[in-house]
Amino acid sequence: MVELFPAGFAEESRGEAVELVAFTDEAGVRRMEETFGEVGTAAVLSGWEDEWRRFxxxxxxxxxxxxxxxxxxxxxxxxxxxxxxxxxxxxxxxxxxxxxxxxxxxxxxxxxxxxxxxxxxxxxxxxxxxxxxxxxxxxxxxxxxxxxxxxxxxxxxxxxxxxxxxxxxxxxxxxxxxxxxxxxxxxxxxxxxxxxxxxxxxxxxxxxxxxxxxxxxxxxxxxxxxxxxxx
Ligand SMILES: C[S@@+](CC[C@H](N)C(=O)[O-])C[C@H]1O[C@@H](n2cnc3c(N)ncnc32)[C@H](O)[C@@H]1O
Incomplete structure (x- = not known):
């Protein structure tokens, strides 16, 4: 993730697991799919560049x-x-x-x-x-x-x-x-x-x-x- 998103990503605990979240565009999603296989996506309408602040x-x-x-x-x-x-x-x-x-x-x-x-x-x-x-x-x-x-x-x-x-x-x-x-x-x-x-x-x-x-x-x-x- 650091290599894919050097500008930052978020890490959230989910019980025993950890969810890694990047706020990105379609090219970024493709890069994640190439690296990790399956990725989940959700649309963020506006201001996604500042969404990391929520974390x-x-x-x-x-x-x-x-x-x-x-x-x-x-x-x-x-x-x-x-x-x-x-x-x-x-x-x-x-x-x-x-x-x-x-x-x-x-x-x-x-x-x-x-x-x-x-x-x-x-x-x-x-x-x-x-x-x-x-x-x-x-x-x-x-x-x-x-x-x-x-x-x-x-x-x-x-x-x-x-x-x-x-x-x-x-x-x-x-x-x-x-x-x-x-x-x-x-x-x-x-x-x-x-x-x-x-x-x-x-x-x-x-x-x-x-x-x-x-x-x-x-x-x-x-x-x-x-x-x-x-x-
Ligand atoms: C995991 S972060 C820790 C940041 C902060 N200390 C904290 O605990 O939240 C590790 C930091 O070490 C820096 N770093 C890694 N190797 C280093 C080295 N050889 N000399 C100096 N800094 C290094 C990285 O650039 C990064 O900012």
Missing amino acids: HVPVLVGSLWVGPPWAEPAPGLTPVVIDPGRAFGTGGHATTRLCLELLHELERGSFVDVGCGSGVLAIAAAKLGFGPVVALDLDEAAVEAARRNAALTAVELEVRRLDALAKPVPAADIALANLDLATVMDLAPRLASRHAVTSGYYESEPVTLAGFRHLERRCRDSWAADLFVRE
């Missing part, structure tokens, strides 16, 4: 309200305002939520978010009192979105375009990486941090991080997130 609904995790600029933050919670644009990360994905849960429990300190996407986790970290916060992504659209969202939420972040598997990752007390399993494991020897929070893989996938000891695993909708401490 970007606020989520509440601990003390945080994570939601779009067009929603009203819940009273009493700390708002993290995210307009993802073309970057990954509304806050609604299970991996992002699990990372947010683990962040609440960690001792505050300096923080690096490797693969920041929309910046949701880096911005949440800043709001939770971590600092200084550095956010890295190899995708220019993510870097732009993270900077925009930091301004929307009024937090200070250093956002850099960087391939974390090719260039040195800045040292920080806590490194967070919500990527994919292979990238997370390749990244481990490059991290200079006491704690690492990792996600982006399934509950069925065991993770070992070179140089770190496993402390805790959390799971949601078949996805997992892990907390590690330096050995």
Whole structure:
């Protein structure tokens, strides 16, 4: 789906299954049929280009309200305002939520978010009192979105375009990486941090991080997130 619709698609839980939804035209439907075989379609009359916004609904995790600029933050919670644009990360994905849960429990300190996407986790970290916060992504659209969202939420972040598997990752007390399993494991020897929070893989996938000891695993909708401490 990422290759077919790099500008974005939606992911909806349906019991044990996950439904993937793209808002597209007839050419897009043909591309999906060629890739997946059978696809279901439903006509969307007008404004389909903005239909993804319907899926970007606020989520509440601990003390945080994570939601779009067009929603009203819940009273009493700390708002993290995210307009993802073309970057990954509304806050609604299970991996992002699990990372947010683990962040609440960690001792505050300096923080690096490797693969920041929309910046949701880096911005949440800043709001939770971590600092200084550095956010890295190899995708220019993510870097732009993270900077925009930091301004929307009024937090200070250093956002850099960087391939974390090719260039040195800045040292920080806590490194967070919500990527994919292979990238997370390749990244481990490059991290200079006491704690690492990792996600982006399934509950069925065991993770070992070179140089770190496993402390805790959390799971949601078949996805997992892990907390590690330096050995
Ligand atoms: C699954 S998204 C996570 C976004 C956000 N942190 C969240 O939790 O919602 C992963 C992000 O990692 C970025 N990424 C993948 N490989 C990377 C690498 N080697 N270095 C830096 N960023 C990378 C992608 O561009 C993407 O924005």
